[in-house]
């Protein structure tokens with residue numbers, strides 16, 4: 144660690160609450176590459192946890208931010224601005240007909256989605272939302288109560304009421320959880336923090352039918368798996384079953400904070416004027432960045448690249464992990480992939496970082512890869528070589 148980092152770490156430790164334990168210092172980034180405080184280069188397969196989906200400092204997004212910050216940064220939602228409606232139109236015309244509520248983070252978008260479900264059920268006395276084991280929906284009190292991974296809730300009791308858990312991909316478990324108080328079902332089409340677990344399409348079709356039959360909202364949390372990550376702009380398009388409401392965040396503005404709740408037309412009048420709001424939701428500055436992000440995804444054919452590179456990585460990773468008995472498999476979709484181990488993924492992740500590749504863990508036993516959607520074949524091959532070398536060194540150390 145260099146001198147700059149030592150000073151920064153000391154200041155961090157003194158003045159920032161110890162809720163984070165950063166592993167290294169990153170000083171700059173471009174595309175799929177970042178550099179640390181000693182100018183060491185890494186390939187970034189974490190993208191700020193699926194935030195910089197276009198890579199770091201994408202030119203189109205950076206110029207849109209520069210241009211907009213000279214013009215108007217924030218005015219509040221008491222006034223119209225010319226950018227945010229254009230962004231909403233772009234999001235809606237890329238998916239299903241409806242309307243958008245803008246927020247600032249994944250948890251805040253999910254809070255909005257939860258409030259919408261409660262308001263939807265209010266007239267009939269229904270308020271319960273079924274969520275899934277191993278899900279992750281955020282750190283606010285309601286989204287924690289919705290989160291299936293119990294470790295995040297520990298120490299923060301009592302849980303917000305109104306959530307029931309079902310097993311993911313288990314239709315009988317879902318049916319058993321539904322009562323006459325249920326108003327919605329909420330799930331991630333591809334669970335991220337839970338361990339890169341894709342939804343089973345046949346299960347999802349049945350969930351859709353059940354929601355129709357019982358007048359329940361089907362709500363997807365696409366905070367991590369949306370914005371192109373699975374090879375389509377929205378994850379529901381990859382799995383082919385349309386929700387009534389979905390939440391997104393992370394990558395919408397390629398690094399500036401934004402969340403969104405996308406509501407299908409039928410439910411657009413559930414929340415009325417004054418019933419939900421957010422001071423910073425959809426500022427002109429962040430909206431300009433998000434619009435530029437969406438335009439770049441389209442113009443630069445990133446969805447096609449994501450599908451192509453995703454298939455390529457999946458094929459190569461599956462083959463190279465075969466010889467190792469401690470690897471149980473490779474799973475995921477598009478550029479949201481995980482190597483599943485039979486023990487903790489933390490040490491392999493560190494080994495990858497020592498060898499120049501930044502990755503993440505997920506669940507207890509998964510090493511997670513979330514590369515930029517415009518990942519080049521050249522960088523993919525370099526990353527694969529690092530993974531192959533790291534696997535061999537790691538296996539030798541066991």
Ligand SMILES: Cc1ncc(COP(=O)(O)O)c(C=O)c1O
Pocket residue numbers: 192248249250251253279280281282331335336364365366367368392393
């Ligand atoms: C699926 C999912 N939902 C919600 C969240 C929470 O998002 P945020 O940290 O922006 O509040 C996350 C964050 O990792 C997530 O992966």
